[in-house]
Each structure stands twice: as structure tokens, then as C-alpha cells.
Amino acid sequence: MDKHHFATIKPAKRHSIARLERATIASSQAALELTEQFETKLFDPVVYFPLADCETRYFSDSSTHTFCRIKGQASYYHITLDGKEYKDAAWYYPEPLAQVEQIRAYVAFSPKLLSVSS
Numbered sequence: 001m002d003k004h005h006f007a008t009i010k011p012a013k014r015h016s017i018a019r020l021e022r023a024t025i026a027s028s029q030a031a032l033e034l035t036e037q038f039e040t041k042l043f044d045p046v047v048y049f050p051l052a053d054c055e056t057r058y059f060s061d062s063s064t065h066t067f068c069r070i071k072g073q074a075s076y077y078h079i080t081l082d083g084k085e086y087k088d089a090a091w092y093y094p095e096p097l098a099q100v101e102q103i104r105a106y107v108a109f110s111p112k113l114l115s116v117s118s
Helices: 098-103
Strands: 005-011 016-020 023-028 032-038 046-050 059-068 072-081 084-092 106-109 115-117
Touching: 005 098, 016 046, 023 046, 023 106, 032 098, 059 084
Parallel strands: none
Antiparallel strands: 005 032, 016 023, 016 115, 032 046, 046 106, 059 072, 072 084, 084 106
16 A cells, blocks of 8 residues: 555445436445545545445446556446436446545446535
């Protein structure tokens, strides 16, 4: 583990919900909060929802992929609601690196597009 760049994962403090407009996209008692730190910068926690607790009927695969050296390669979903597509609104790590293995089969949502509370 890199002592200058790492993540901590803990259970969300309470029931977590992700909403897009009026639709609930995810609702879970088993969400996780991942907090990333790089040197002295502490990033805001990101809530990861179990895929089983997501309304995947709104999801479609995206061709976007990004890489994080502490989490691995992320894949993305577009979310379509009422005929409007929200590109790359959710991401997940199909093969997360060992230090964040807990987020396998979990999905996070863009805070710019969705309201996430935990």
C-alpha cells in the first residue's frame, strides 16, 4: 500500500439513497463509504452501493474506462430516465485492486448528476 495515496472503506452510517430527479436509482442498508487520501489532501467520501440494491433497468454500458492507481480500472454506466441519457453517471470496478476489494460488485454515482445521501 502506498503511504501517500490510499483509501479507507467503512460501512455507511445509515440507510443510503441515490436519486436522479424524482427516481430512486439505489437504496441500501449495506452501502460503503470510500474516502481517498493523497498526501495531505483528503477527498470527500464516495458512497458505493451494492449492485443488487440498484435499479439497473436504468443502466446501460458506457465505453468509458478510467484508471486509478489505488482502485484499478473503472467502467461506467449511462443512466436513462424518462428518455434522457445521463452519460457516465455511475461507475464501478469489475476487478478492483486488492486494497479496495470490498467495492467489487458495488456502484458509485456522480454527485454532479445524482443526489446521494448516507
